[in-house]
Amino acid sequence: MSKTKVHRLGDLQLKIMKVLWERGDGTVADVHLALGGGRDLAYTTIATMLRKMEARGLVRHRVDGRSFVYRPAVGSDAVTRGMSDHLLDRLFEGSLADLVTHLLTTREVSREELSRLEQLIAERKKSA
Amino acid sequence: MSKTKVHRLGDLQLKIMKVLWERGDGTVADVHLALGGGRDLAYTTIATMLRKMEARGLVRHRVDGRSFVYRPAVGSDAVTRGMSDHLLDRLFEGSLADLVTHLLTTREVSREELSRLEQLIAERKKSA
DNA sequence: CTTTATCTACTACCTGGGTAGTATTACCGC
């Protein structure tokens, strides 16, 4: 079951995960660089964060020379899903339609996006 | 601009807000009762939370006898929107279609819900 | 071999959510 509580990732943690998902793996330096390379965040901040994230089971590391190479321990799908579901449940009692309704009425949605959605739903309806 | 940072509400805070949105206002006792009345949460927990929330600008209170009557200081729409947008931006770079795609492919969606969505989009397309 | 750059480890601090006990105040019934 792996109740990893995969929702509730902070902004920074998510950014880090995204880097790792994209690259497959990466050292602290890699991640640091990918996130703007020091202008915003200290190197040690990334290092600390990665260590904390490993303790929480979000990433794993192997040793390469004197560097740690981190790689994701949870898939992007699981996280995305966990967070989406969490929001959906908290705000819309699980109703996808309610969420979409809300987004459609409070957001600017381009005609292209609407068409894309239409197609998605048609597709889904067919295969269900 | 009112940078109230209306996203990032904790679970309990959201529950409390929901009670207040529904009732219009309420005392600590009202909220406490609405949330199960002590089986889960201590009375003082709600009181503390409401005080903290007032400090953050989420609710306001007026005095009625010796009781505080709290009422929402932010609308449910603003919060819902703030949180949805936050997630949308963090996970899907703002693409509504991507979010829906994800939800459609990872969730069970009933045929009824699909039809509802279809209708929503058609409606929206017309009025845009 | 010594200096320097590069790693990780450790520690510390701040913020905010969550939880609740204890203290104090004030009203209400007798």
Place this chain on the structure above:
DNA sequence: GCGGTAATACTACCCAGGTAGTAGATAAAG
């Protein structure tokens, strides 16, 4: 008036995210 009750205020924790400095180890450069 007095005791109980119900209300807020205060204080204190714990946890997790975020941020970063400092220390210690080690490899690379000279």
